[in-house]
Amino acid sequence: MNARVTDYDVLRVFCGPDGGHGNELAVVRDGSTVPDRGDRQALAAKIGFSETVFVDDPERGAIDIYTPTLRLPFAGHPCVGTAWLLDVPELVTPAGVVGARADGEFSWIEARPEWAPPRTLRRHATASEVDALAVPPPGEWIYAWAWEDEAAGRVRARAFPGRDDGIDEDEATGAAALLLTDRLGRALNIRQGTGSQILTAPQPEGWVEVGGRVFLER
Structure with missing residues (x-):
């Protein structure tokens, strides 16, 4: 793996009204530094958060999501956090296109239950x-x-x-x-x-x- 794989942002998503709590999320903004899926899985396991996101195209919002043990086509808190970080109107996931918007202190995504x-x-x-x-x-x-x-x-x-x-x-x-x-x-x-x-x-x-x-x- 490239040495730059340690370059990632850490967010807390779904925080309480006082700004505390929330679920930690790692976002590798430059997914090209970890192009291999096996290396991505290994990094997600090493970081140890419930999910880690790799951004493959920041302008299109194309992302790839991993837990410590598997790859996910879609996940909620990674999409909310990454949409906020990239400030994009949508995210492209393997499951489909996720709408995104900001409304005051809240960041929103729109997705399908299936x-x-x-x-x-x-x-x-x-x-x-x-x-x-x-x-x-x-x-x-x-x-x-x-x-x-x-x-x-x-x-x-x-x-x-x-x-x-x-x-x-x-x-x-x-x-x-x-x-x-x-x-x-x-x-x-x-x-x-x-x-x-x-x-x-x-x-x-x-x-x-x-x-x-x-x-x-x-």
């Missing part, structure tokens, strides 16, 4: 039940959720990837929020992990918007 990887959406009776959950053993990818205020669309959620790669719980997961929004058919205000915030809204023809705050760590 692009999201499979997730088990597991409803609990109360937010306190979700808070008390232990990390399950590796296996299925579980998005545990409960209403905090159903009338207001406020949800408490936690995400357990079920992978044996050192990431027991995902702090903020846009793809799972997209799937939950599609299932419930309504806009949501999700409090996930230790204090991350994800906003969602159904759109015409089966599209869903997912938005949140993004901060540049370094």
Whole structure:
């Protein structure tokens, strides 16, 4: 691998109202420094975040997304973070073209539920039940959720990837929020992990918007 592969930005995506929390994301702005998929996978594993993005064309917004163990055709928080970083109106992913926009302190993407990887959406009776959950053993990818205020669309959620790669719980997961929004058919205000915030809204023809705050760590 080229020595420049260590050049990447670190973002926090879906931060809380105070600017804290959020899910860390690595973005290699010059994907040409790591052209090989195997090298990209190795770097994503070395960085160790839930996702790492390689930008193959910053003007078109063409990106390539990796977890520490596999390549993803689409993922929520990487798309929100990278669209904010590149300031582009869309991203080109293997799954399809993702719309992007900024609205005040929030950055939004528009994507289709069928692009999201499979997730088990597991409803609990109360937010306190979700808070008390232990990390399950590796296996299925579980998005545990409960209403905090159903009338207001406020949800408490936690995400357990079920992978044996050192990431027991995902702090903020846009793809799972997209799937939950599609299932419930309504806009949501999700409090996930230790204090991350994800906003969602159904759109015409089966599209869903997912938005949140993004901060540049370094």
